[in-house]
Amino acid sequence: MNIEFISATLSSPRSKGGVNKVKVRPLMKKGTLFFQLESFQNNQAFHRNLEPEEAYREIAGLMEEFRQMQMETRKNRYTVLVSKKGKVTIKKKAQDGCIKDVDMSHNRKKRYLLEEGMQIPFLQDLGVMTKKGQIVHSRFDKFRQINRFLEFIEDILPELPTDREITILDFGCGKSYLTFAMYYYLHEINQYDVRIVGLDLKSDVIRRCNELSIKYGYEKLRFLEGNIADYTGADRVDMVVTLHACDTATDFALAKAVGWGAKVILSVPCCQHELNGQIQSDVLAPLMKYGLIKERFAALATDALRAEYLEREGYNAQILEFIDMEHTPKNILIRAVKTDGKKENASVISACEEALHVEPMIGKLLNQKG
Structure with missing residues (x-):
């Protein structure tokens, strides 16, 4: 199976007191593709593994609650900003001339915004x-x-x-x-x-x-x-x-x-x-x-x-x-x-x-x- 998506982070919620950040990544379990949603609230993290269609609907709904999303694919990085009036701005940046691999293992090391292996x-x-x-x-x-x-x-x-x-x-x-x-x-x-x-x-x-x-x-x-x-x-x-x-x-x-x-x-x-x-x-x-x-x-x-x-x-x-x-x-x-x-x-x-x-x-x- 070919998948380009690596990860996404939804942040800057429109209202206080609820979930303040959601991280999304692909996950392969027993040969089946899922998308793991990791929600952060009150210094706690909650995980859900959703099938692709369900994950798509969930993320589309979350975009109404958050003002930005950072998304990374094998070839590009995207910044999606949503204004108060619902205007969507998308910025695209190539992955520093390289193509990244997708890690879909269940347990993996923490991902950083600046990662080891990048030429910085x-x-x-x-x-x-x-x-x-x-x-x-x-x-x-x-x-x-x-x-x-x-x-x-x-x-x-x-x-x-x-x-x-x-x-x-x-x-x-x-x-x-x-x-x-x-x-x-x-x-x-x-x-x-x-x-x-x-x-x-x-x-x-x-x-x-x-x-x-x-x-x-x-x-x-x-x-x-x-x-x-x-x-x-x-x-x-x-x-x-x-x-x-x-x-x-x-x-x-x-x-x-x-x-x-x-x-x-x-x-x-x-x-x-x-x-x-x-x-x-x-x-x-x-x-x-x-x-x-x-x-x-x-x-x-x-x-x-x-x-x-x-x-x-x-x-x-x-x-x-x-x-x-x-x-x-x-x-x-x-x-x-x-x-x-x-x-x-x-x-x-x-x-x-x-x-x-x-x-x-x-x-x-x-x-x-x-």
């Missing part, structure tokens, strides 16, 4: 992948982190415009593993017209990243040396990414994003020291006397208040697990998508801050903006 120059130059496309064993955690980040990008694709150039700013880009991955995934694989600017304080790192960008012919990927708080090089930004910006640098990046009216914010905070030096609470005294507990509590409170402030500014904010805790304790990602209305939560934020005797930088910056 930036992963090779950054030491994650060999020239033969194999993942360097000692860098497999970095490979997983890159793919996990791209899954977050995949989820927010329907929020990005398709009729003009998309501008993305990456604050604190460092060696830019994820910046290069973002450009490769959006522009090279999905053919988005995207311009990405990476910003960092280390001049040698910025120089090296620009050299690589020119080497790959990534015309709209550039890196600049500078401070997050002082950056003024853009008037309109569609997405702001800030990964491991230390302490209040994350707050300056979030405030910049809000000021631009960025449609999407992806932030992985780091080193949240600010509230740790401010928190005072008689009620929580039994917790606060333990330094490690106080440090972790302060970090969680910082990120929770950041998310609440973003909600106040008209964003739908989520706090998600970036990668497994076993790989790094800095595993929280704040994902915020701009909505049509603001949340009336100012009094709740104030009550929380008064109870903890804290004044977070994100509040100062956003209140000053207002």
Whole structure:
């Protein structure tokens, strides 16, 4: 039997509280072709194996509930976007000049958006992948982190415009593993017209990243040396990414994003020291006397208040697990998508801050903006 279909992922549901993602793949059991639908809800996965006709009807119905589908065949990749008015946009990209095999075994290894065996120059130059496309064993955690980040990008694709150039700013880009991955995934694989600017304080790192960008012919990927708080090089930004910006640098990046009216914010905070030096609470005294507990509590409170402030500014904010805790304790990602209305939560934020005797930088910056 000849089958071209490899996999599909339906994501970005139109309503909250239900299934948030569905993955589809072919499955051969006892000589019979099925399609396995893996549905994700509340951190649980549910599997159903359907015959082809039944699977076709089920997927057609699901397309009314989700705003996008990523589909992969042996020869091509497709991005299907469905607007609020039901307009369907389909983008097609060849499989990097190769024809892939279809794995229909019942148990198979996890599939990644960037897979082992693909020839990806930036992963090779950054030491994650060999020239033969194999993942360097000692860098497999970095490979997983890159793919996990791209899954977050995949989820927010329907929020990005398709009729003009998309501008993305990456604050604190460092060696830019994820910046290069973002450009490769959006522009090279999905053919988005995207311009990405990476910003960092280390001049040698910025120089090296620009050299690589020119080497790959990534015309709209550039890196600049500078401070997050002082950056003024853009008037309109569609997405702001800030990964491991230390302490209040994350707050300056979030405030910049809000000021631009960025449609999407992806932030992985780091080193949240600010509230740790401010928190005072008689009620929580039994917790606060333990330094490690106080440090972790302060970090969680910082990120929770950041998310609440973003909600106040008209964003739908989520706090998600970036990668497994076993790989790094800095595993929280704040994902915020701009909505049509603001949340009336100012009094709740104030009550929380008064109870903890804290004044977070994100509040100062956003209140000053207002």
